[in-house]
Amino acid sequence: MGRQPCCEKVGLKKGPWTSEEDKKLINFIVTNGQSCCWRAVPKLAGLLRCGKSCRLRWTNYLRPDLKRGLLSDFEEKMVIDLHAQLGNRWSKIASHLPGRTDNEIKNHWNTHIKKKLKKMGIDPQTHKPISISTDSHQSNLPSHLDMEMSPSSPVNIAETKDPAEVITSTTAIEPKTPPLNSCVSSTWSSSTSPSSSSTNSNLIKFDDLEFPDFEWVCSNDTSNNNDNDIGFWEDDDFSSWDFLVGHEDGEVPIFQESWPCGLI
DNA sequence: AACAGGACCAACCGCCGAATG
DNA sequence: CCATTCGGCGGTTGGTCCTGT
Numbered sequence: 059m060g061r062q063p064c065c066e067k068v069g070l071k072k073g074p075w076t077s078e079e080d081k082k083l084i085n086f087i088v089t090n091g092q093s094c095c096w097r098a099v100p101k102l103a104g105l106l107r108c109g110k111s112c113r114l115r116w117t118n119y120l121r122p123d124l125k126r127g128l129l130s131d132f133e134e135k136m137v138i139d140l141h142a143q144l145g146n147r148w149s150k151i152a153s154h155l156p157g158r159t160d161n162e163i164k165n166h167w168n169t170h171i172k173k174k175l176k177k178m179g180i181d182p183q184t185h186k187p188i189s190i191s192t193d194s195h196q197s198n199l200p201s202h203l204d205m206e207m208s209p210s211s212p213v214n215i216a217e218t219k220d221p222a223e224v225i226t227s228t229t230a231i232e233p234k235t236p237p238l239n240s241c242v243s244s245t246w247s248s249s250t251s252p253s254s255s256s257t258n259s260n261l262i263k264f265d266d267l268e269f270p271d272f273e274w275v276c277s278n279d280t281s282n283n284n285d286n287d288i289g290f291w292e293d294d295d296f297s298s299w300d301f302l303v304g305h306e307d308g309e310v311p312i313f314q315e316s317w318p319c320g321l322i
Numbered sequence: 323a324a325c326a327g328g329a330c331c332a333a334c335c336g337c338c339g340a341a342t343g
Numbered sequence: 344c345c346a347t348t349c350g351g352c353g354g355t356t357g358g359t360c361c362t363g364t
Contacts, residue, residue: 073332075332095348096350109350114334117351149351161333170330329362331358335356337353340351341347
């Protein structure tokens with residue numbers, strides 16, 4: 059007897075999310091918080107989706123603390139560095155990059171970084187020079203790799219305590235995720251077609267928004283992050299939520315002050 | 323202008339481990 | 344302990360956009 063499916067798949071919708079579905083999911087989580095089990099979310103939120111799909115949509119796309127846009131040079135460098143030590147443990151890597159998801163990093167790795175490293179003559183998996191010669195390879199290394207990770211020394215994490223600790227102790231965490239404004243507002247587009255280059259006029263300027271005074275109650279495991287690693291509800295956090303409180307004619311929405319449980 | 327191939331990325335799938343009864 | 348459930352993870356797929364011919 060095989061394992062039961064995570065949810066009843068009959069009649070469930072698959073594929074890209076519509077903005078209507080996004081609205082429902084966001085409104086549900088804003089109202090109820092994330093503490094409820096995901097399996098129940100679609101039913102309660104009125105979605106014809108699998109709970110897993112809801113969780114994925116939320117964590118990878120709708121979460122307000124997400125950064126959007128290309129990884130900065132610093133972030134990219136960190137990913138390479140972390141990958142050298144952790145391997146394909148994307149979620150671990152992501153936990154060191156505030157506002158980035160494992161999916162995003164994984165995609166970026168597969169589409170950008172892999173190629174870059176190969177171009178530089180470095181094996182993306184081992185982080186060692188591709189050339190067979192072992193003595194003359196040092197000069198092939200890009201300067202930053204030269205400094206930060208000796209090519210032969212991806213840390214054997216099996217022998218270390220918590221890999222995350224190793225990283226944080228050896229890698230400078232970006233003091234405060236910097237170009238949030240530039241990253242997010244320039245690239246974000248809500249709804250299901252991120253690449254459909256939405257007009258920038260649809261974007262909301264953070265300065266124009268008014269927020270209630272609260273903190274997000276997040277049941278995610280943020281234990282790996284220092285308290286100051288992730289700033290929930292940072293600038294631009296809501297830039298993607300323009301549809302939450304409908305605004306027409308370019309009118310800037312004002313968020314409801316009475317967002318209930320899940321928010322304090 | 324039309325087509326082909328590549329690039330990009332959101333979403334799905336299946337597996338695993340932790341939690342629970 | 345054992346069985347079951349659920350959340351999370353990593354690999355992969357498929358649709359859309361972009362670029363070159």
